[in-house]
Amino acid sequence: MSRFIDRLDETAQTNRSLLGINLDPWAPSMPIDDIAAFNRAIIDATHDLVCVYKPNSAFYEAGGLDGLRALQETVEAAHAKGIPVILDAKRGDIANSSVAYAKAAFEVWGADALTVSPYMGGDSLEPFLAYEDRGVFVLTRTSNPGAADIEELTVDSPGGPRPLYEQVAIAAGGWNTRGNVGLVVGATAPDELARIRGLAPAMPILVPGVGAQGGDLAASVRNGVDANGRRAVIAVGRQVLYASKGAGYAQAARAEAERLRDAINAELDAMGFAWS
Numbered sequence: 490m491s492r493f494i495d496r497l498d499e500t501a502q503t504n505r506s507l508l509g510i511n512l513d514p515w516a517p518s519m520p521i522d523d524i525a526a527f528n529r530a531i532i533d534a535t536h537d538l539v540c541v542y543k544p545n546s547a548f549y550e551a552g553g554l555d556g557l558r559a560l561q562e563t564v565e566a567a568h569a570k571g572i573p574v575i576l577d578a579k580r581g582d583i584a585n586s587s588v589a590y591a592k593a594a595f596e597v598w599g600a601d602a603l604t605v606s607p608y609m610g611g612d613s614l615e616p617f618l619a620y621e622d623r624g625v626f627v628l629t630r631t632s633n634p635g636a637a638d639i640e641e642l643t644v645d646s647p648g649g650p651r652p653l654y655e656q657v658a659i660a661a662g663g664w665n666t667r668g669n670v671g672l673v674v675g676a677t678a679p680d681e682l683a684r685i686r687g688l689a690p691a692m693p694i695l696v697p698g699v700g701a702q703g704g705d706l707a708a709s710v711r712n713g714v715d716a717n718g719r720r721a722v723i724a725v726g727r728q729v730l731y732a733s734k735g736a737g738y739a740q741a742a743r744a745e746a747e748r749l750r751d752a753i754n755a756e757l758d759a760m761g762f763a764w765s
Contacts, residue, residue, distance in 0.1 A: 493573065493624035581605045
């Protein structure tokens with residue numbers, strides 16, 4: 490199998506899109522009860538507009554065995570359309586626990602990439618990084634309001650005092666010996682996103698938080714892309730999934746995804762990074 494970063498680049502170029510859709514089904518908001526059928530309809534309607542899908546494992550685990558079956562069907566449906574999947578599970582543990590988490594994400598669920606927590610150190614991430622063809626996205630500066638409680642603490646580093654999230658970005662660069670590391674940086678922190686991009690000029694950055702969480706799309710694009718205007722995944726969920734609760738929910742999701750994809754591309758055009 491090719492490397493995740495190559496699959497991401499190829500899909501982005503094919504679809505001319507940096508948009509990712511969070512497949513986070515929540516029963517009170519869904520127009521139908523069947524999670525797998527709902528996700529298949531969204532994927533069928535939007536697969537030519539995105540570079541990745543990102544299901545959050547919590548929404549499937551909450552459904553018990555039926556939810557986990559829906560996750561399996563969701564990954565399969567995305568892959569059937571040629572779209573890579575980032576499993577948002579925020580794993581990270583010691584020794585055999587991480588080995589088991591990695592096996593579950595990559596061998597059982599078949600995810601192309603996984604989000605992980607770095608706060609137990611590099612050895613806790615090594616079992617994930619050992620899957621050289623898969624991506625590993627390290628939580629760096631997250632989109633939630635409480636991120637500042639820990640991630641913005643000042644720490645000592647070889648280059649002098651700096652925010653913890655910057656040190657995480659630097660450490661992730663050191664862990665990237667196989668070329669399969671990315672970062673997670675919330676759209677609600679555009680200034681921090683710009684600083685992190687400066688510290689990680691070539692790594693892919695997953696940027697959640699546009700839309701319902703209040704992140705600015707244009708700032709996320711400007712501050713998140715690399716020197717070629719690529720390798721940022723602008724991840725959006727609720728405003729696409731629940732664009733309509735009526736019978737035409739999939740068509741409404743497509744219309745919103747297309748609007749977002751086009752808005753991202755308009756920003757890229759203005760920056761001189763139009764798709765070739």
